[in-house]
Amino acid sequence: MRRFAVWILFIVPFLAQLVALPWVNRIHPMVLGFPLLHFWLLIWMLLTPLFTLAIHWVLRKEEQA
Amino acid sequence: MNSALIVILLFLLLSIYLGLQARRGKTMNLEQWSTGGRSFGTLFVFLLSAGEIYTTFTFLGGSGWAYGKGGPAFYILWYGALAYILSYWMLPAIWRYAKQHNLLSQSDFFVAKYNSPALGVLVSLIGIIAMIPYLVTQLKGLGAIMEIASYGSISSTLAVWIGVIAVTIYVMASGVHGTAWTAVLKDGLVLVVVVFLGIYLPVHYYGGIGQMFHAIDQAKPGYLALPATGNSVYWFISTVLLTALGFYTWPHAFQAVYTAKNEQTFRRNAMVFPLYQLILLFVFFVGFAAILTVKPPLQGSAGDNSLLILSVQTFPKWVVGLIGASGLLCAIVPGSMLLMTSATMISKNLYKVINPKASEESVSRLAHYLVPVVALVALYFTFNGQTIVALLLMGYSLVTQFFPAIVFSFMKRNPITKWGAIFGILAGELVVAYTTITSKTVGLLLPFMPQWVKDLNIGIVAMVINLVVTFAVSAFTRGAGAQARTAINA
Incomplete structure (x- = not known):
């Protein structure tokens, strides 16, 4: 179960930043003044560390268990 | 001044x-x-x-x-x-x-x-x-x-x-x-x-x-x-x-x-x-x-x-x-x-x-x-610096070819042998060198493919060939490697 969670946490940023690209490669609508593509990038640069942090937590729990 | x-x-x-x-x-x-x-x-x-x-x-x-x-x-x-x-x-x-x-x-x-x-x-x-x-x-x-x-x-x-x-x-x-x-x-x-x-x-x-x-x-x-x-x-x-x-x-x-x-x-x-x-x-x-x-x-x-x-x-x-x-x-x-x-x-x-x-x-x-x-x-x-321009583009692709040999070496049983790593890296580097020096793109190499394949970074080709050679050579040299290892242990 833990392995699966880590795998998901690892794969989601890759899916969001590589596989999803054909759908977000647009300028409009602009979000907060940024073209959509740029905004998507920004959000994932901020989210990726959270995913890494989540992986860290799960693995540490596993070590303790 | x-x-x-x-x-x-x-x-x-x-x-x-x-x-x-x-x-x-x-x-x-x-x-x-x-x-x-x-x-x-x-x-x-x-x-x-x-x-x-x-x-x-x-x-x-x-x-x-x-x-x-x-x-x-x-x-x-x-x-x-x-x-x-x-x-x-x-x-x-x-x-x-x-x-x-x-x-x-x-x-x-x-x-x-x-x-x-x-x-x-x-x-x-x-x-x-x-x-x-x-x-x-x-x-x-x-x-x-x-x-x-x-x-x-x-x-x-x-x-x-x-x-x-x-x-x-x-x-x-x-x-x-x-x-x-x-x-x-x-x-x-x-x-x-x-x-x-x-x-x-x-x-x-x-x-x-x-x-x-x-x-x-x-x-x-x-x-x-x-x-x-x-x-x-x-x-x-x-x-x-x-x-x-x-x-x-x-x-x-x-x-x-x-x-x-x-x-x-x-x-x-x-x-x-x-x-x-x-x-x-x-x-x-x-x-x-x-x-x-x-x-x-x-x-x-x-x-x-x-x-x-x-x-x-x-x-x-x-x-x-x-x-x-x-x-x-x-x-x-x-x-x-x-x-x-x-x-x-x-x-x-x-x-x-x-x-x-x-x-x-x-x-x-x-x-x-x-x-x-x-x-x-x-x-x-x-x-x-005229000739170095080709090398400049190549640097990153050259070192990327080390990736398989590094990552697989961390597996419990490394599926790659020494010869697999050597020939895989060599094959990858040759593809990188050839495609960079002749300015080949995937589109030029495979003109019959759909546009999205043609746009792929040429480095993908080198990486695939690297992996194929690495695993093929490893399969053939696995026995030899195992023997060498027993020899060292004995």
């Missing part, structure tokens, strides 16, 4: 001072010189690994791509986030293994993992062929920055010589300690300069970042996204993926890993790096800001100077001096790491293999003396 020049020279002197004082209280044997005695805490390891984020390539190339190509520029920013997730597992594993086996260079890692000095020689040669053009890029960038930022009072040739002499002095004296100390100065200054430029220029010329994007979108519809062909979405995906894999396969990236005191550092850094890399966004803002403001428009590779030209057009001389100083540091700090890494590899993984009786002391001494030699080679290519 103008005030820009005074500021640049002050920072140059400060960095030489920091580089030299870094050796205080250390006995400079090879381990101390090339890995800092594995004693560095979080900040130094962070800055050494982050050296990759702010180089003259990102400084000039980042703004240059934003200016000249628009949306596709983002690949430079994007691969980092993915590379850092990989680093969460990769770097602690590399560090632990290096510490157990007392490794001093990336080639040592291959020698130990595959029990093959020959593989070490191969990896060293490829590493050096990849690092020299990297160094040359830094020096060329340095020349361009200093010439423009000093308002022409220092020629680019003179600037390159000054930079190289400074860096040679402190690398010879302090090794990686010098790089770490100057990195503190570099990243501190660059952060301030980049954030200031990235906010001030869009606000000054457009009234804000949002307004700037609107104005560019009006003037050049579609420019801020990825185009339908060429640098398309599929080019972008394959390039980001390849670059993320290649991020930690540089020999000097290993060197930065070896300096750490403990492995917890890397896990912490893996979470902070994406946020730090995000600051690179401001470099892109500068490039975007230049699109409608630099007159006359810059053509082709001249776009790399957009940041500098717009700055000269906008700011008083002392501010331009600060920008010049950050450019200088962006060249000499990564440059020092490249010099030190190359010298260590030549001495320990080439010279010592040819001459196994050489004492540790003479290997260490040779590494020091190789610093000016490597620096002179880089200088030669900087000034006679």
Whole structure:
């Protein structure tokens, strides 16, 4: 179960930043003044560390268990 | 003497001072010189690994791509986030293994993992062929920055010589300690300069970042996204993926890993790096800001100077001096790491293999003396740089080919044999060399394929061939390897 969670946490940023690209490669609508593509990038640069942090937590729990 | 020049020279002197004082209280044997005695805490390891984020390539190339190509520029920013997730597992594993086996260079890692000095020689040669053009890029960038930022009072040739002499002095004296100390100065200054430029220029010329994007979108519809062909979405995906894999396969990236005191550092850094890399966004803002403001428009590779030209057009001389100083540091700090890494590899993984009786002391001494030699080679290519252009493009693709042999070596039972690794890497490098020198793209190689396949980064082809050869040769040599292992154990 833990392995699966880590795998998901690892794969989601890759899916969001590589596989999803054909759908977000647009300028409009602009979000907060940024073209959509740029905004998507920004959000994932901020989210990726959270995913890494989540992986860290799960693995540490596993070590303790 | 103008005030820009005074500021640049002050920072140059400060960095030489920091580089030299870094050796205080250390006995400079090879381990101390090339890995800092594995004693560095979080900040130094962070800055050494982050050296990759702010180089003259990102400084000039980042703004240059934003200016000249628009949306596709983002690949430079994007691969980092993915590379850092990989680093969460990769770097602690590399560090632990290096510490157990007392490794001093990336080639040592291959020698130990595959029990093959020959593989070490191969990896060293490829590493050096990849690092020299990297160094040359830094020096060329340095020349361009200093010439423009000093308002022409220092020629680019003179600037390159000054930079190289400074860096040679402190690398010879302090090794990686010098790089770490100057990195503190570099990243501190660059952060301030980049954030200031990235906010001030869009606000000054457009009234804000949002307004700037609107104005560019009006003037050049579609420019801020990825185009339908060429640098398309599929080019972008394959390039980001390849670059993320290649991020930690540089020999000097290993060197930065070896300096750490403990492995917890890397896990912490893996979470902070994406946020730090995000600051690179401001470099892109500068490039975007230049699109409608630099007159006359810059053509082709001249776009790399957009940041500098717009700055000269906008700011008083002392501010331009600060920008010049950050450019200088962006060249000499990564440059020092490249010099030190190359010298260590030549001495320990080439010279010592040819001459196994050489004492540790003479290997260490040779590494020091190789610093000016490597620096002179880089200088030669900087000034006679026509042929090196092909190599420049190749560097990153060359080291990316190490990825399979590194990653599979961490599996409980490594599916790759020594011969698999050697022939896989060789095959990958040959494809990289052939496609780069003949400027082949996937579209030219496979003209019958659909457009999205044609747009893929050619490096994908090299990686696939590398993997196929690696596994095929490993399958045939597995028995031989097992026998050799039993022989050693017996």
